[in-house]
Amino acid sequence: MSHSLHKNLSRFYFVYYFFVGVFVPYWALYLQSEHFSPVEIGILMSIFQISRIFAPNFWGWLADHTAKRTVWIRLNTVLGVLGFIAVFWAEGFWSMLLVMGALSLFTSSTMPLSESLTLAHLANTKGHYSRIRMWGSVGFIVASIFLGYLIDLAGISSLLWAILVVQITLFLLTFTLTEANVAPHHTDHFSVWNILRNPAVVALLIGCALMVSAHGVLYNFYSIYLAAHGYSKGMIGWLWSLGVICEIVVFMLMPIIMRRFSLKAIILVSLALAVIRFAMIGLAVDYLVLLLIAQSLHAATFGSFHAATVEVVAKFFNGRHQAKGQAIYNSVTYGLGGAIGGIAGGYALQGLGGELTFLLAAIFPLIGFAVIAFGMKLAETHGDAGMFS
Numbered sequence: 001m002s003h004s005l006h007k008n009l010s011r012f013y014f015v016y017y018f019f020v021g022v023f024v025p026y027w028a029l030y031l032q033s034e035h036f037s038p039v040e041i042g043i044l045m046s047i048f049q050i051s052r053i054f055a056p057n058f059w060g061w062l063a064d065h066t067a068k069r070t071v072w073i074r075l076n077t078v079l080g081v082l083g084f085i086a087v088f089w090a091e092g093f094w095s096m097l098l099v100m101g102a103l104s105l106f107t108s109s110t111m112p113l114s115e116s117l118t119l120a121h122l123a124n125t126k127g128h129y130s131r132i133r134m135w136g137s138v139g140f141i142v143a144s145i146f147l148g149y150l151i152d153l154a155g156i157s158s159l160l161w162a163i164l165v166v167q168i169t170l171f172l173l174t175f176t177l178t179e180a181n182v183a184p185h186h187t188d189h190f191s192v193w194n195i196l197r198n199p200a201v202v203a204l205l206i207g208c209a210l211m212v213s214a215h216g217v218l219y220n221f222y223s224i225y226l227a228a229h230g231y232s233k234g235m236i237g238w239l240w241s242l243g244v245i246c247e248i249v250v251f252m253l254m255p256i257i258m259r260r261f262s263l264k265a266i267i268l269v270s271l272a273l274a275v276i277r278f279a280m281i282g283l284a285v286d287y288l289v290l291l292l293i294a295q296s297l298h299a300a301t302f303g304s305f306h307a308a309t310v311e312v313v314a315k316f317f318n319g320r321h322q323a324k325g326q327a328i329y330n331s332v333t334y335g336l337g338g339a340i341g342g343i344a345g346g347y348a349l350q351g352l353g354g355e356l357t358f359l360l361a362a363i364f365p366l367i368g369f370a371v372i373a374f375g376m377k378l379a380e381t382h383g384d385a386g387m388f389s
Helices: 003-033 038-066 070-089 093-125 129-154 158-176 192-196 199-228 233-260 263-283 288-296 298-316 319-352 354-361 363-375
Strands: none
Touching (some): 003 093, 003 129, 003 158, 038 093, 038 199, 038 319, 070 093, 093 298, 093 319, 129 298, 192 199, 199 233, 199 319, 199 354, 199 363, 233 263, 233 288, 233 298, 263 288, 263 298, 263 354, 319 354, 354 363
16 A cells, blocks of 8 residues: 555544544533433434444445445535534524434444445555554544543533534545545355345344444443543543553554454454453442553454454455445444444433443343354454355
C-alpha cells in the first residue's frame, strides 16, 4: 500500500472515530441533562443500532452493484451533517427521536462502506487492516479525553458544536479517498444467500451479536453509571480512553497474533475476557484499580475481537459480495445486537440499578462463547488455506 493511500485511510479512520469518541461517552449524558429517563435514553441511543440493521445493507448493495464506494461514503457523510443540524432545535422525546433517526440512517452506513473500501485496497496491496484501524482508536482517545475536560469547563452544550465540527471535517476528508478495484473471486456467481446459509457464518453472526449486546449496555450507560458513582467527566474520559489505548496495542500486535493463533481461538478468548470484564464493572465500580483492569480488557473485548471477526467476514464475503458482507456483519452484530443491549440495558438500569445491569450483561458474551465454540470450525491459522474447515 502506498504511503499516501495509507495516510488518507488512516486519517479518515482517525476523524470518524474521533466522532465516535465524542458521541459515545457523552451523548447519553447530554440526553440526561435534557431530562430524558433511562428508558428514553436507551431507546434514543439504540436508534443508531436499529438503523444499522437496515441502512448499511442498502448502501452495501448499492456499492457492490455500482462498484463505487467513495461516492456513497461522501453522500452518507454530508447527509449525516444535515441530519444532525436539526438537533439544535429538537425538544422533547419525539423530536429528538426524529433527529437521531435521520442522523443514524447515514452515520451508521459510513463505516461499513469505509471498511469494504479499505479491505478492497488491502487485498490489492497486502497491507494490514489493524494498522489502519489503529488510527481510529487514537482518534477515539483524543476525543474522549478532550471532550471530557471541555464539558467540565464549558458545559454539556459544547458537545453539540464539537459533533458538528467533526462531522463537517469527516465530509471534507471523503474527497481524499480513492476508489479501489475489487478483484474477481470464484464465489462471485453465488447468491449472497448461499454464503449466509453456511452454519459457520450463522454462528459467527449470532456470536458477534451477543458480544455487541453487552457492549450496547456499555456504550449507552457506562458514563451515566460512572457519573452516578461520583466520577468526574474528565475521569470518565480517561477511563474510556484507557480501554482504547489498550485496544491500540492489540491492533499493533494483531499481525503477529494472527500468525500464531487461529481466528477462532482469538474470538473465543475475547469472549471469555468479556464475561470477566462486564462482571467486574458490575461488581467493582467503587474500586478504581479494579475498574482500570476491567477497562484494559477492552483490548480483547473489542480490539482483538473486532480485528479477527472483520478478517473472517472478509474471507467469507469476497469479490462482488465484499461490501454486502461488511454491511450484513454490521447490521446483525452492531445493529441488532447493539439495539438489544441498549434497549434492554435501559429497562434494566431503571428497574435493577447499574451494578446488576452490568453483571447481567456478562451473560451475553458467555452465551456467545458457546455459540462460537460449537458452531464454527476455524482450526487453521489466519491466511492458511482451509481456515474454515
